[in-house]
Amino acid sequence: MSGQQEHKKRQPSAWELRCQTHFDAWLRQRDPNAVITWDFEPYGHTKAPDYLLTLNGRGYAAEAAVVMGREQINNENVSDLGVWHRLKGFLKAIEKDCKQKGVLSGTYAVSFDRAIEDYHRYRRDIQARIVDYISRTHDDDAAATETIRVGPKASCEIDKLHNQSDYIGMVKSGGSWDAEVGRDLCDILKEEIDDKIGKLQHINLPHILLLKDEFNLASPYVWLDCLNSYAPTKTFHTVFVVVPHRHDYIVYSQEANWPVLDRRSEYARFG
Numbered sequence: 001m002s003g004q005q006e007h008k009k010r011q012p013s014a015w016e017l018r019c020q021t022h023f024d025a026w027l028r029q030r031d032p033n034a035v036i037t038w039d040f041e042p043y044g045h046t047k048a049p050d051y052l053l054t055l056n057g058r059g060y061a062a063e064a065a066v067v068m069g070r071e072q073i074n075n076e077n078v079s080d081l082g083v084w085h086r087l088k089g090f091l092k093a094i095e096k097d098c099k100q101k102g103v104l105s106g107t108y109a110v111s112f113d114r115a116i117e118d119y120h121r122y123r124r125d126i127q128a129r130i131v132d133y134i135s136r137t138h139d140d141d142a143a144a145t146e147t148i149r150v151g152p153k154a155s156c157e158i159d160k161l162h163n164q165s166d167y168i169g170m171v172k173s174g175g176s177w178d179a180e181v182g183r184d185l186c187d188i189l190k191e192e193i194d195d196k197i198g199k200l201q202h203i204n205l206p207h208i209l210l211l212k213d214e215f216n217l218a219s220p221y222v223w224l225d226c227l228n229s230y231a232p233t234k235t236f237h238t239v240f241v242v243v244p245h246r247h248d249y250i251v252y253s254q255e256a257n258w259p260v261l262d263r264r265s266e267y268a269r270f271g
Contacts, residue, residue: 012040012050013141013162019064019210020051022242027055030258048199053208060237061205063196066161067188068109068169068214086119087112088170094127095168098134105138106163109214110170116154126150130168133158161214185215186226193232206237206254213243220249220261221268227251 012020020038027034039052049061091110098104110130116122129148137143143160150156192211200207213223223241227233228251238253249261261268 010041010045011141015066015142015162015212016040016050016064019212019240019242020062022248023062023208023210023240026240026248031056048196049203049207052205059205060208061200061203062208062210063200064210064212065192065196066107066212066214067185067192068161087116090123090127091130091168091170094130098131098168099166103131103135103138104166104168106140106142107161107165108134108158108168109161110156110158110168112150112156112170113154116150118151122150126156130156130158134160134168182222182226185222186230188215189223189226190230193227193230193236197232197235207235209236209239211239211241213241219268221263224251224261224263224268 020040024036024038027036035054035056037054039054041047041050042052043049048063050064051062053060053062095104116126126148133143133146137160140160141163145157145159148156148158189211193209196207196209220241220243227239233239233252236252238255238258239251240248241251242248247267249267250258251260253260
């Protein structure tokens with residue numbers, strides 16, 4: 001019985017499924033006659049890999065991850081980085097409180113469409129509604145986006161991405177501060193690379209990394225620069241980026257006929 005519990009399968013979350021289906025579609029577009037099978041969590045929920053991919057008889061260990069900024073806010077009208085720090089502290093305080101109360105279970109993305117006028121007036125209401133959403137979705141693997149109106153002009157969106165790690169991240173979908181953005185993304189990607197290398201180190205199959213882009217700010221060329229400048233990236237057979245509402249692309253691959261995105265292309269520069 002204990003063995004059955006250890007290897008009990010769960011259903012992939014929405015983002016895990018999207019990573020798998022997008023890469024599957026990319027492979028089939030390259031080779032319509034390819035024979036492809038996917039086995040989700042073949043060794044159980046607590047053990048890597050996320051997927052065992054078999055492509056034309058060859059096995060691959062595939063890990064998926066969501067990449068999103070943890071200290072970002074979509075703020076088109078205000079360039080003061082102090083806005084970031086204030087909202088970062090606000091959400092971190094909510095995160096700490098929810099953890100202490102045992103409410104936080106999973107990764108939540110919060111975004112703001114503009115600077116909040118009269119912040120102190122609306123702060124408690126925003127906090128109450130964010131905590132309410134987190135409480136209601138505690139047991140869900142993922143949850144749909146909800147919009148919170150903040151005063152007469154601003155709004156806040158929150159959604160649950162997955163149930164694997166507990167934190168609240170601020171997502172930025174546009175704006176400036178390119179240097180800061182590049183540094184933030186590179187740091188996040190390095191953490192993901194190191195984490196997945198550790199998980200896959202004992203699996204004697206080529207390793208594939210599937211990254212879902214919820215960072216939503218950096219152009220593809222920034223991803224290319226960050227990943228290709230970090231040597232451990234080359235330990236993977238392939239790194240594939242899933243981009244919501246745009247074209248997916250390969251950042252790095254050891255497979256000669258799997259084309260890597262051209263950094264000089266218009267899409268790489270502008271997305």
